[in-house]
Amino acid sequence: MNRIKAPLQKISNKFLSKNSFKKLLKINGSIAFLMCLIMFAFLAISVPKLFFNPFNIQALMFAIAPEGIVAIGMMILLISGVFDLSVGSVMAFAGLMTAMMLVAGLPIIVCIIIGLLVGVAIGFINGLLVEMAGINPLISTIGTMYIFRGATEFLMVGRSVDYNNFPEIFVNFGRKGFLGVYWMFWILIILVVVFTIFIVTRPTGKRLYFIGGNENLAKLMGIKKRKIRIGAYMISGLLAALAGILMTAKNDAANRYIGNVTHMNVIIACVIGGGSLNGGQGSIPGALFGIIFLSFLQNAFNLFDFESSMQRIILGFVLMAVVSVDGFMTLRRQKELGRI
């Protein structure tokens, strides 16, 4: 883990203090990792029987996998200084497209590819709107969020066709696993590893940080900002579509409510995991730890039989606290550097 994080640390934090605990905290995503550990220890000690119950582990994997996959794409966008609110709508729309093709009787692999291509296309549209048309990412992705959520509802509500009863292989893809771990969780692990290695070792990965850190400087250095950001949006769309297809397979039905709150959860998880809306910070493992923390939190509330609304209240305050602490640290660092 340290070998992967070391270059990130170099990029994002050049000014480390002498205190080693503070050093540890400044490694990107370590706060989320610590929070995960605390939640895990808390759950493992207080309710070991319920927590290590196979059904609970299963539920946790199903909760973590799709949002984790989406979070990878979101983190890449956040590093480069933009974000995407349309991921939830992409999940629903791509899932529905795959379901429609399956009901029409096309081969499974073709259906999945079509679903993924839909995601890539929506990501491309987002990228064009943000980079070519120059529309603020908040507005343009809210626009596409509206459009594709509306399109999903338009295609599903009040139609006589039910998009369910898919071929068994497709359903097993969402429900079965390998070595006791679900396919979707394997996919998540592979994607996290691949994208982490990509970002740490490839020049394009470093360019993402440069673009997020200082757009104009990156341009002067000759980095093709537009190309990279549009690519990042396309990856985000692709991953969201993949998550949507996996959810559709698991449910054995297209569902228009898929991803209703995903964009919020994922952004919150990424910010907890060290990302920043200002860009230039964050790491893929951080995003994963953020999602795992959220899932543990949800799990804790379920196991202790709390009302689910309590969970959102605490989540909101956790987000505000994390963001404020981050802001406070940045402010102090800038004061030390004499920028303020």
Next chain:
Amino acid sequence: MEQKSISTLNNKKKFNWTSLTIIILTLAVFGFLWATSDTFFTFANIHSLVYDTSFIFFGVIGFTYLMIMGEIDLSVGSMFAFSGMWLGMLCDWGLPFAPALIIAIASVIGIGAINGILVVRFRVPSMMITLGMMTALAGLSNLLSTNLYGYYYPDAYRAIVRPTISIGGEEVFVLIIIMIVIIAVLEFMLHKTTIFRKMYYVGENLDTAKIYGIKAAKIKFITFIISALTAGIGGILVGSRVAYAAPTIGIGYEFQMLTAAVLGGASLFGGKGSILRASIAIFFLQLIRNGMVIHNIDPLLSQIIVGIILIIAVYLDTRVNKATTV
């Protein structure tokens, strides 16, 4: 560039045609609906349209002011749900209506102050802080609505939006009159008082505004309180109309308000925006929904249309502004 500086020296503003976009759009849709439908231009229909507009209008006031200053408050939608239900809860606990109302308003102001202090003190993007507040308030109002299940608000609460006044033989809700008066007063104050001009200066260029001695942090803090307060008032009015704690109140309001503020000329970079045009934009969104019902178009398509309008409006806005500033 030279011409521009000369024109500012002469203090003569060139008339900005883009500011009329939303008004022309609204008039066009209005005319279209009037021409193609018999049921549209009836007193009852127009009256209910304006009445619907008047609720979200309250939230839009604070929201637009924050956008003028280059900040954003995503918690307004949840605030709509929370404030109404919180007042209902206080009534359910047996408090008389007047103190309950005071406590509810005070809590709303407190929430706005928390948003404001965090954004101003720690210089965090307001979107993140208010996203957190939005989640927390949504959870709170969820909790309230499950606790208030089956409870109808007391008469004093339900009476707030009831009063009507007869104008020309027709009964008109007082709320509509209040809305029009507020719009007129705010628009007048915007042009005639320095307090509101300061907001634009802060939004346009924070550093310059500070050099000129404008207390930007204080103004921002107060505006966050105003934003929470106006949304809270709107929420209490909606609660008074719906009369019970419906869990669907306020869902998606923040995006509607954002759409309305942007259609009304506000920019996410601050320095622009107008209450009058934002209110017209809300009316415009209601018109579209109304028109789709009248013409038997699937109302599910309205989301798609609003999304497309939003993107086109902002695209045109960016193009026009780039042309004038670069």
